[in-house]
Amino acid sequence: MKLQVLDAKGSSIKEISVNKTIWGIEPHQQAMFDAVVAQQSAMRQGTHKTKTRTEVSGGGRKPWRQKGTGRARQGSIRAPQWKGGGIVFGPTPEKNYLKHVNKKVRRLAIKSALSLKTQDKNLVIIDQFGIEQPSTKAMVGVLNNLKVNNEKLLIITTDGDEVNFKSSRNIEKVNIITSAGINIYDLLNAEKLLITEQAVKAIEEVYA
Numbered sequence: 001m002k003l004q005v006l007d008a009k010g011s012s013i014k015e016i017s018v019n020k021t022i023w024g025i026e027p028h029q030q031a032m033f034d035a036v037v038a039q040q041s042a043m044r045q046g047t048h049k050t051k052t053r054t055e056v057s058g059g060g061r062k063p064w065r066q067k068g069t070g071r072a073r074q075g076s077i078r079a080p081q082w083k084g085g086g087i088v089f090g091p092t093p094e095k096n097y098l099k100h101v102n103k104k105v106r107r108l109a110i111k112s113a114l115s116l117k118t119q120d121k122n123l124v125i126i127d128q129f130g131i132e133q134p135s136t137k138a139m140v141g142v143l144n145n146l147k148v149n150n151e152k153l154l155i156i157t158t159d160g161d162e163v164n165f166k167s168s169r170n171i172e173k174v175n176i177i178t179s180a181g182i183n184i185y186d187l188l189n190a191e192k193l194l195i196t197e198q199a200v201k202a203i204e205e206v207y208a
Contacts, residue, residue, distance in 0.1 A: 001017065001018050001019070001020040001023060001024050002015045002016065002017055002018070003015065003016060003018050003023065003118070003123070003125055004125065005125045005126070005127050005197055006124060006125065006126050006127070006146060007126070007127055007128075007130075008126065008128070008129055008130040008142045008145060009145050010145035010146050010147065013127060014127075016125070016197065016200070018200060018204065019204050019207075019208050021111065021208065022111050022114055022115070022203065022204060022207050022208060023114055023115055023118045023123075024115055024118065024119075025111055025112065025115045026115070027112040027113070027115055027116040027119075028108050028109070028112045029112075031105050031108040031109040031112055032109045032112050032113060032116075032184060032188065034099075034101050034105060034109070035101055035105065035106050035109035035110075035184040036109075036184050036185055036188065037099060038098075038099040038100070038101040038106075039183060039184060039185045040185065041097045041098060041099045042097075042098055042099075044097045046093055046095060046096070046097055047093050048091040048092075048093065049090075049091065049092060049093050050086075050087040050090030050091060050092075051086055051087065051090075052086040052087065052088075052090070053076065053078050053079055053080060053085060053086030054086070055086065056078040056084070056085065056086045057078075058077065058078055059076040059077045059078030059079070059085075060076070061076075062074070062075055062076070063076070063077050106184075107207060109184045110182060110183075110184060110187070110207060111207060113184055113187035113188055114187065114193075114203070116188075117187070117190075117192075117193045122191060122192050122193060123192075123193045123195065124146055124148060124192065124193065124194045124195070125195050125196075125197060125200060126142075126146065126194060126195070126196055126197070127196070127197050128196065128197070129142055129163075129164050129167075129196075130142070131163055131164060131167055132163070133163065134162075134163050134166035134167050135167050136167055136168075136170050136171060138167060139164070139167035139168050139171060140171060143171070143174075143194075146194065148192045148194055150173075151173065151190075151191040151192040152173045152189070152190050152191040152192070153173060153174045153175070153190060153191070153192050153193075153194055154175050154176075154177065154186055154187065154189075154190035154192070154193050154194070155168055155174065155175070155176040155177070155194045155195075156176075156177060156178070156179055156182060156193065156194070156195040156196070156199045156203075157176065157177075157178060157179070157195075157196045157198075157199050158178060158179055158196065158198045158199050158202055159178050159179075159180060161178070161196075164176065175190065178199075179199040179202035179203050179206075180202070180206075182203065
């Protein structure tokens, strides 16, 4: 399987052979769904908490005597039926939202997402950005040349690429990660993928 590689000016300069088991499989919808749910569940803080009648401030004294007033008996103004009272069976921070996904399913989900972007022609491979010093203006120019400037874009590069990280972090709709940090949510959330040739090789080393 071959894919085109572009330069920073947007011109096709060569074709590279890529692993079809990563970039050309039939996308597995269930695997992608399960992986996204698991990732989003892991991101939940789980700090939700309501106060019970014992935790709400006040209400220690019986509001009126038990008999003789004609009103219903009450023991505390912080009982659940009162405005400002405690909550019955409310959420507590002890709940664990983590969902387990097997490593095989997680890898299948990543491959499915990469293949989906490739099939939909939403994958662009660049040999290198050619930016020597951090420059947002230079990065915007490269994205314009590649015709991905108006898309929700995910740039995937390799570790240590500090120049491109700094150049792209202030551009709207652009997210940049390393090949070691690819995840299912970022892949599917992006409209276009822009991957360096080195990152393609790094991904294949892990997922082939």
